[in-house]
Amino acid sequence: MRLAETVTFGGSGLDRAAHLRADADAIARLAADPAAGVLLLWKGKPLFRGAGLAWLPADNPVAQRGTPSVFLGFDDGAPRFAADLSAWEPSERPDTLGAFHDPSEQTHPGLPDDHAFAELRNRMTDLTPREAELAATARGILTWHHTHGYCARCGAPSRPIQAGWQRECPSCTRRHFPRTDPVVIMLITRGNSVLLGRSPHWPERMYSLLAGFVEPGETVEAAVRREVFEETGVRVGEVEYLASQPWPFPASLMLGCRGTAVSTDIEVDPVEIESARWVTREELMDVFAGRRDDIAAAREGAIAQFLLSNWLADRLD
Structure with missing residues (x-):
């Protein structure tokens, strides 16, 4: 797919400098570099300043309370680190913390007022490709340490x-x-229509592409066919890979695929999803334009929205 790496969290060319990770002295020198920056995360929420990430000097007192310190790589020559500040307790703990949609933001008393911890899913499309890759990497690796x-x-x-x-x-x-957990997410088409489904915990009216985890000993193609049949009863024939997206919520690698349905009757497994439906191109165009009352588009920035928009634009080759 020509546009594969333009998906959010896609390849920005980050130099991860993995060869330096075993050299503790080199890492210490990088941390002491005046150009170095530390990205703090609280409960998985990166620290933002305005629309971008907030990078703190390594000797910042609040940054030094974060643990562990992870070397992310170089951002145009500047060393970048990440650290977890989840041990800090704000004065108010929001009820929405950990929910599918958490609009709350937290400010630390030791940081400037324009610095705030915010849910990455809500702010990911505001970031540059490099910032998005750094934020996804930081969230994924620090969540792994936590668990x-x-x-x-x-x-x-x-x-x-x-x-x-x-x-x-x-x-x-x-x-x-x-x-990292491999997950297939499938653009299943039949003629002029695409198969969409929804989970009960999603925002009202939201429909997206079907998705599911790849099982041990299973190919990507087999996982696509199995998941679609398990969730909707639809049989899939030909399958092809399109694009991938790191999805650090908490640790998935979304493998975007296209599949051709060889049957159309839908029989939903209520344990897996709430509902599924075939949607024509014309109907999906209305969904993206906000002209439908019964169905809303997938979240902007997610690979589902990326694949669907490129399918509408006929740019999947």
Whole structure:
């Protein structure tokens, strides 16, 4: 697909400098570089300044409270790090924290008033491609540290190594690596129509492409056919890969595929989704234009919206 890497969180050419991760002295020198910046996250929410990310000097007192420090790479030569400040408790804890849509923002008393922690899903389309990749990387790796603090082999507490890109168990010496879960998301078409579905926890009227996790021992193509049939009873024939998107909510890699349906009857599995429907190109154009009362488009910035908009524009080759 010609436009594959223009999807949100797509490739911005970030230099991750993985060869430096094992060199603790080099990482320390980079952290002391006046050009270095630290991105703080609180409960998975990056720190923003205006429409962009807020980078703090490594010696900032608030930044130094974040743990662990992860080396993200170089942004046009400037070293970039990320750290988790989730141990901090704001004066008010919002009820929407962790919800599908969390509009709340939190300000830290030790930071300027124009700095605020905000949900990445709400702000991702405001970011430059480089900022988006850095934010997605920071959120994904710090979430992994938060949920994988103990050795999966012996249960002992593990510790970050390799500039935050691995964890090691001091007890049994087992090393652990960041987790990424492959997920297929499918543009299933039949003639002039596309198959859309909705989950019950989504915003009212929102429909999107079907998606599901790839199982062990399964190919991407097989996962597409299985998930579509399980959720809707629709059989899929030919499958082709289109584009991918890192989706750090919490740790998915969305594998965008196109599939051709060989049946049209829908029988929804209510355990999997709430409803599904065939939508014509003309109807989808009205959805994107906001002219439908019964269906709303997928979230802007998500690969579903990216694939659907390019299908409408006939740019999937």
